[in-house]
Amino acid sequence: MVVTLGYWDIRGLAHAIRLLLEGGGTPYQERQYRAGPAPDYDPSDWTNEKEKLGLDFPNLPYLIDGPTKLTQSNAILRYIARKHNMCGETEQEKQRVDVMENQLMDFRMGFIRLCYNPDFEKLKPGYLEQLPKKLHELSRFLGSRPWFAGDKLTFVDFLAYDVLDQHRMFVPDSPEFQGNLGRFLQRFEALPKVSSYMSSGRFMKTPIFWRTAKWCN
Numbered sequence: 001m002v003v004t005l006g007y008w009d010i011r012g013l014a015h016a017i018r019l020l021l022e023g024g025g026t027p028y029q030e031r032q033y034r035a036g037p038a039p040d041y042d043p044s045d046w047t048n049e050k051e052k053l054g055l056d057f058p059n060l061p062y063l064i065d066g067p068t069k070l071t072q073s074n075a076i077l078r079y080i081a082r083k084h085n086m087c088g089e090t091e092q093e094k095q096r097v098d099v100m101e102n103q104l105m106d107f108r109m110g111f112i113r114l115c116y117n118p119d120f121e122k123l124k125p126g127y128l129e130q131l132p133k134k135l136h137e138l139s140r141f142l143g144s145r146p147w148f149a150g151d152k153l154t155f156v157d158f159l160a161y162d163v164l165d166q167h168r169m170f171v172p173d174s175p176e177f178q179g180n181l182g183r184f185l186q187r188f189e190a191l192p193k194v195s196s197y198m199s200s201g202r203f204m205k206t207p208i209f210w211r212t213a214k215w216c217n
Contacts, residue, residue, distance in 0.1 A: 003028040006053075007061040008035070008046070011208045013073040014061045016162040018204075020077055020155055022197040024084045033060065041212065074101055074159075081155035093149040100141070100148050100156040107134060108163050111170075112209070120214035128171065135167070135176035142180050146187060153191075161188045166208055169216065 003021065007014035009032040021028045033049075036042030050058045059071040063079065070076050081087050088094035114120060114127050138160070142148055147157050164185060168177050177185070189195060197203055208216040 001066050004031055004064040005029070005061060006031040006033070006064070008033050008210065010210060011204050011206065012061075012210075015204070015208075016155075016158045017061060017063070017073060017076050017080070019161065019194060019197070020080050020086075020158045023153075023158065023191060023193050024080060024086075025193060026080065026083075035210065038211065041210070074105065077155045077159065086152075086154045088149050088154055089152065090150075093152070093154070096141075096149045097154050097156050100160065103138075103141075104156065104159045104163050107138075111163075111166065115209055115213045115215045117214065131167070131171065132174070132176055135164075135174065135181060138164070139176060139179060139181050142184060144180070147184075157184075157188060161185060166216075169208075 003026055005014060005017060005021065005028055007017075007030070018030075033043075033046040035045070046060065053062065053064070053069065055062055055069050055071055057071050061071070061073055061076060063070045063076045065079075068079070070079055078087060088097040110127075114123055117123055145151065147153050148160055149156065161184075164177075164181060168174070168185065189198065206216055211217045
């Protein structure tokens with residue numbers, strides 16, 4: 001049975017999920033919802049279906065896999081990852097996965113708040129001032145490991161790629177991407193199934209955010 005991934009027709013919170021489905025070779029189809037034109041951006045394409053899907057907590061993204069119906073992006077990632085033993089094996093790996101999952105969500109949400117803020121241009125310099133420290137912390141946590149949990153790929157690498165790639169687009173000349181974080185991004189993009197997906201017509205590089213965002217809309 002083909003898995004269904006539902007989300008807006010943007011990259012957003014679904015990008016890491018798409019990458020993980022592709023990387024694991026999971027057959028899936030997308031239900032992409034489209035907002036109406038400006039200035040109202042009518043969400044009825046989604047809201048008309050929202051309560052009819054049997055979701056416990058109707059929201060986007062959602063994943064439907066036969067009788068399994070999930071929302072919350074990290075819960076979806078963990079569900080897919082468990083099928084492929086990509087949640088960490090040793091206790092240390094699982095700890096690193098748990099820490100990274102939450103650290104990356106904090107990082108992502110801070111960036112989202114900036115990009116949707118009406119005062120984006122005013123707030124951007126302060127965000128850029130703090131960004132090197134945040135990237136350095138991730139670089140230090142990765143260290144000389146190939147992947148964030150250790151020697152084996154886990155689902156947080158898909159999250160990390162998404163968040164880091166967004167920031168590489170935001171600040172392409174950041175020196176933090178010249179070291180191990182840059183090599184991590186290259187290593188991830190070289191994964192055969194990921195590379196194949198990225199060169200296909202299904203791949204969505206942008207838009208990252210809704211049209212109401214002040215950057216990458």
